[in-house]
Amino acid sequence: MNDEKTLFGLDPETAWQPLFPTPSTWNAAKLAHLHRRAEFGASRARLEETSFVPPAELVASIVEGREDRRYEEDVDRLRETALARSDIRSLQALWIYRMMHSPHPLRERMTLFWHDHFATSHAKVGNYRLMQRQNELLRRHALGHFGEMLQEITRDPAMLIWLDSHTNRVGHANENYAREIFELFGLGVGHYTEADILEAARAFTGWDVHDGEPRFQPQFFDAGEKTILGRTGPWGAGDVVRIVLEQPACGRFLVRKLFAEFVSETIEPGEDVLEPLVEGFRVRNYDIAWLMQTMLGSWTFFSDEAMRHRVKSPVEFVLGAVRELDGPAGPLRLAELCERMGQSLFRPPSVKGWDGGGNWLNSRTMLVRQQTMIELTRGRGLGQRTDPARLVSSRGESGDVGLAETFLDLMLQRPDHPARDRIAALLGEERRRVQRGFASASSVDGELARTAAQLVAALPDYQLA
Amino acid sequence: MSVNRREFLGGTVACGLALPPFLKRAAAAAPKADQPGGDETVLVVVQLSGGNDGLNTVVPFADPEYRRQRPKLGLRTDDLLKVDEELGLHPALQGFADLLEQTRLSIVQGVGYPNATRSHFESMDVWHRATPDETEKFGWLGRARARLGGNGAVYVGGNDSPLALFNATGNPLTVQSLAEHQLPLTGERGRRVRAALDELVADGTPGGHELLEIARSASKSMLDAEKRFRRASETSRSASAWPNSGLAKRLEVIAQLLRADSPERIFYTSLDGFDTHSGQAPAHERLLREVAEAIAAFQRDLESQGQHRRVLILTFSEFGRRVKENGSEGTDHGAASQMFLVGEGLRGGPIGDHPSLTDLDQGDLKFHTDFRSVYQTILEDWLRAPGRDVLLGDFPKVELFSA
Numbered sequence: 001m002n003d004e005k006t007l008f009g010l011d012p013e014t015a016w017q018p019l020f021p022t023p024s025t026w027n028a029a030k031l032a033h034l035h036r037r038a039e040f041g042a043s044r045a046r047l048e049e050t051s052f053v054p055p056a057e058l059v060a061s062i063v064e065g066r067e068d069r070r071y072e073e074d075v076d077r078l079r080e081t082a083l084a085r086s087d088i089r090s091l092q093a094l095w096i097y098r099m100m101h102s103p104h105p106l107r108e109r110m111t112l113f114w115h116d117h118f119a120t121s122h123a124k125v126g127n128y129r130l131m132q133r134q135n136e137l138l139r140r141h142a143l144g145h146f147g148e149m150l151q152e153i154t155r156d157p158a159m160l161i162w163l164d165s166h167t168n169r170v171g172h173a174n175e176n177y178a179r180e181i182f183e184l185f186g187l188g189v190g191h192y193t194e195a196d197i198l199e200a201a202r203a204f205t206g207w208d209v210h211d212g213e214p215r216f217q218p219q220f221f222d223a224g225e226k227t228i229l230g231r232t233g234p235w236g237a238g239d240v241v242r243i244v245l246e247q248p249a250c251g252r253f254l255v256r257k258l259f260a261e262f263v264s265e266t267i268e269p270g271e272d273v274l275e276p277l278v279e280g281f282r283v284r285n286y287d288i289a290w291l292m293q294t295m296l297g298s299w300t301f302f303s304d305e306a307m308r309h310r311v312k313s314p315v316e317f318v319l320g321a322v323r324e325l326d327g328p329a330g331p332l333r334l335a336e337l338c339e340r341m342g343q344s345l346f347r348p349p350s351v352k353g354w355d356g357g358g359n360w361l362n363s364r365t366m367l368v369r370q371q372t373m374i375e376l377t378r379g380r381g382l383g384q385r386t387d388p389a390r391l392v393s394s395r396g397e398s399g400d401v402g403l404a405e406t407f408l409d410l411m412l413q414r415p416d417h418p419a420r421d422r423i424a425a426l427l428g429e430e431r432r433r434v435q436r437g438f439a440s441a442s443s444v445d446g447e448l449a450r451t452a453a454q455l456v457a458a459l460p461d462y463q464l465a
Numbered sequence: 466m467s468v469n470r471r472e473f474l475g476g477t478v479a480c481g482l483a484l485p486p487f488l489k490r491a492a493a494a495a496p497k498a499d500q501p502g503g504d505e506t507v508l509v510v511v512q513l514s515g516g517n518d519g520l521n522t523v524v525p526f527a528d529p530e531y532r533r534q535r536p537k538l539g540l541r542t543d544d545l546l547k548v549d550e551e552l553g554l555h556p557a558l559q560g561f562a563d564l565l566e567q568t569r570l571s572i573v574q575g576v577g578y579p580n581a582t583r584s585h586f587e588s589m590d591v592w593h594r595a596t597p598d599e600t601e602k603f604g605w606l607g608r609a610r611a612r613l614g615g616n617g618a619v620y621v622g623g624n625d626s627p628l629a630l631f632n633a634t635g636n637p638l639t640v641q642s643l644a645e646h647q648l649p650l651t652g653e654r655g656r657r658v659r660a661a662l663d664e665l666v667a668d669g670t671p672g673g674h675e676l677l678e679i680a681r682s683a684s685k686s687m688l689d690a691e692k693r694f695r696r697a698s699e700t701s702r703s704a705s706a707w708p709n710s711g712l713a714k715r716l717e718v719i720a721q722l723l724r725a726d727s728p729e730r731i732f733y734t735s736l737d738g739f740d741t742h743s744g745q746a747p748a749h750e751r752l753l754r755e756v757a758e759a760i761a762a763f764q765r766d767l768e769s770q771g772q773h774r775r776v777l778i779l780t781f782s783e784f785g786r787r788v789k790e791n792g793s794e795g796t797d798h799g800a801a802s803q804m805f806l807v808g809e810g811l812r813g814g815p816i817g818d819h820p821s822l823t824d825l826d827q828g829d830l831k832f833h834t835d836f837r838s839v840y841q842t843i844l845e846d847w848l849r850a851p852g853r854d855v856l857l858g859d860f861p862k863v864e865l866f867s868a
Contacts, residue, residue, distance in 0.1 A: 088635075121633045121634075123602065123603070123631070123632065123633045123634070123635060124602055124633065126602065265676065266674055266675060266676060308676075308677075309674065309676060310676070311676055311679070311680070339635065340638075344634060344635045347633065347634060347635045348633070348634075349611075349633055349634045350633055357676070358675075358676065358679040361679055361680055361683035362683055362686075363683060363686040363687040363689075363690045364638075364687075364690075364728075365683075366683045366684050366686075366687035367646065367648070367687045367690070367691060370648055370662075370684075370687065371648060371649065374648065374649055374650070375649075418670070419665055422661065422664055422665065423661070423665075426657060426658070426661045429657060430654065430657065433653065433654065433657075451654075451658065454658065455658070455661060455662070455665065458662050458665055458666070458684065459665055459666075460666060460670075460673075460677050460678075460680035460681035460684060461677065461680075463680040463683075463684075464676055464677065464680060
């Protein structure tokens, strides 16, 4: 195992070329990996239906997505219901519903990424409609052009409240937004100075929120000359955004962040390796769809340093399980469980978003993850429609080893996992115990299927995407 | 290995001996002779909701004005549990009297805040936000727990998680029973599945990368913690007798969490019912008895665990009540009252004078100690959190600890 944290030996020329599928370069594990990273996972049926699609074509269709008029109508209706309830859990549940049922799941996945990137918390904003409005903004631009998203979010009412922009006035500057647009949203630490922040704060003056809409009031705007990142002029908010987008650091910052989120959490790629992506991203006016399509179809994405090199966030964890177990589950309860696992949607801990990675896993959150899996695989209550028993009855898997392999394959794509025999042995003991009671063969199999799923979910590998 | 906890905590801890983690924590957290508090100390807040009648809780019996203003509700001097020549505790507070004798109880008198409101909701809001900054949306313990690492707090109760604990991440962990800290695996099957889970995470995968190892280690520590919780809920029932009241049950959950080496440093629970506008005497007696007995039992449990030196208990209410009793043998909303502190390393006894019964503010006791001073002292001296950053303001401290 190479200790160096760089993509050792990866050639920038070929790293981002599309993977060419051959029996040795393309397999079930890589297919599942793509679905996991891009679409929160996949059911066995979905894996089967996409297994004969060439990866480049599949990635393109994942990025493109489909439209579904009935789905949109359902969402519109649910949105009004959620907003009428006036509680955060309903908004969270609405979003989880969309992640589960959207015909364009990558868009939801990207929206989640941007929510973490532009982390805004309802706990301070205190307005459900505004939080939902921001969520729709992020969704609209999720696979669009980053520049447009940055312009719009600079004027987004929830953001204006969150970073105190609505108190930023000529003569009484509030630097909060200026600092974060440089440090967290656009450039990253080290690519601006404190002086730039002070000047940018002046350019952002004059905005507030009125009747749920952004409002610009010229009398509160500092119209004087500002020098920001070497550019001088009577800049306003839109100009600062434009200047940020012109910086070479902008593309590099975003590409690196998307790499860390979608390719690998354990690798720190060199600048030269990312440069082809950065260049392509920039000349296409920060086209996120192009970037995602290139990244998700590449050799690097399917390399050993990428596969299973990401800790599933709570949302990915529950949705992945729900897809694998092939049934919907109550979004309200799932939202609550995600919160208990440390990811309360619409309530990131700070403007830096969620720390992610290994930080998702501690003894407390791991307990909730296991409780969740037990609840989902129980065969009743939340697990009623995701019952593992349903997955085996149609297939006629027999024997303890067969059952262990089935779930190791379904959930980890590793039917020959080192833990297989231990799991099979436990299933055997369970079988003898259950058969002592008055139970039909199919209900015994059902019980064992549930146990098998619970045990596979307890493997450390299952925490990784 | 059987361990006499008092031996280990009383004497020096020998190197190389494997102490259970919470004992190491307790030893590290034990306030040293010259400084209270530490990095692993715990604060348990018991909120008395409704406006506790402080004047009948700690009675200035030597002042004739007391009986003049409370001909019916005034408690008989002979019934009181004497604190000193001027003050006596309500007879139902025997548990507190015992703690007082052991120098484990402090009574901070005359606590309130300027321009006090007599509205339950508004006043409780002031106590929970605890800052002069009126735009602040989070609670003082929410701001504190953000600084103490991780989520850092547990609320024992139902769906009414208090504003005090609220911060950008929302509410902290809410626990109603210890079952929530356990895997829902019971009976013979549960035993077998647990054994299998232990095996599946016991060894690292050769060639496994760092994230895999983090996942494995988190699973392992989860299973260990889960065992501790199960053992804790079995042990604590036998270790000390708990009264059968709602508050006692909630404090018992906290004691069990501490016994199971729960990492949080802030725990919060409440007892409702103190809004005694009429027929105060029997209700107040019952409530105070519940408070004192539950806290005394909690203290005993902490001792049996060897954790009594790292835990501080604080009680408060959103306001006191009027000096003059009303026409329904009750009292109406007032202002200043007292806060109780229970733990080790305290100065013990009354802190500050009892407010005058004649020099009143519109019929209410005047405060001399801003409650945020008490908070600031506890934040800095006990929890080692930055008081000014948490309270968004600076308040002169109170001498709470015997350092």
